[in-house]
Amino acid sequence: MPEGHSVHRIARQFNANFPGKPLQVSSPQGRFTAGAEMLDGDSIVEASAVGKHLFIEFERSEHLHVHLGIYGAWDFVGEVTVDATIASANGWMGQTNQRGTLLTEDEIFDAAGENSLTSIGAPRKSRFRFGEATKEMTAEEWPPEPVGQVRVRLQAVDVLADLRGPTTCEVISASEKLAILDRLGPDPVTTPYDAGLEIFLQRAGSKKAPIGQLLMDQNVIAGIGNVYRAEILFRLGINPYTPGNALSKELLTAIWDDWVRLLPEGIETGQMMTMDDLSESEWIAAMANRDDRHWVYHRAGKPCRVCGTPISLAEMQGRKLYWCANCQQQ
DNA sequence: CATCGATGTTGAG
């Protein structure tokens, strides 16, 4: 589920808490034993994200390449940095204290209590309780037993990360990493604006495939998934079935511009909040319910928020496609 | 309890 913003958040979390620390690397599940042995004892130089791909560079110059697919998620446990972005991803965003200001980091720690805090990826609860991992861990409590199917555990002295459910988890070389980056379309966070726009215009504007399909093609533009696809097209009034080569340069540029805007917002907030200028009641509803954060995604049959027309639903390339047939006619 | 479906991608047919 993780679209591009989640993967950038994971890279950020690794960079905040892991680089330079010697790691015990294991595969509790047993399906990544050989790879774990290659990395065991090494330490992380830096993590990076491009599109939905995560790369973790190790001192011995090997790279752990992870793609979460549709189920994957990382759990971070231990001395985990909790900044506003992490807190927001776990539902604390928008909550205020008695002074009416956003919760401070300490208040989030306290408020978290028994709630999960640091699972990033597929929308599911963390397998660990925040308190037990951060408050004066004893030798018996650390490290916590893996819960569920953990493909790989990266464990430092004071923090660990568990990966479950990835579609890809492999050790690759620098050149193999470059080959992946080479074919990926532009990611607004890692590609300069002008260069990214040029590649997108060329790859999307030259194809007769419907734009709804092109936005899901990671070689055309990187990091967009089913939610952002539906939402961006609605925001710009574009029909998902319009061929890429039938769209004006201005509209294609508007798509790139919208992704340039939405991706950093998603990274900062941890949420795919694709509606703007919400009233207070709309904001509260959106924080409580995913479906209230979107214009059309997951709203088949419900009235369009703009014109009231029932939202359409169809299959495109085996994925659910949502759009408003009235608002999206470009 | 069983079954379904999901913010994804690959490869077989």
Place this chain on the structure above:
DNA sequence: TCAACCTCGATGG
């Protein structure tokens, strides 16, 4: 086009 991959929350009995 479709099954397979892989995990687990939601849904329905």
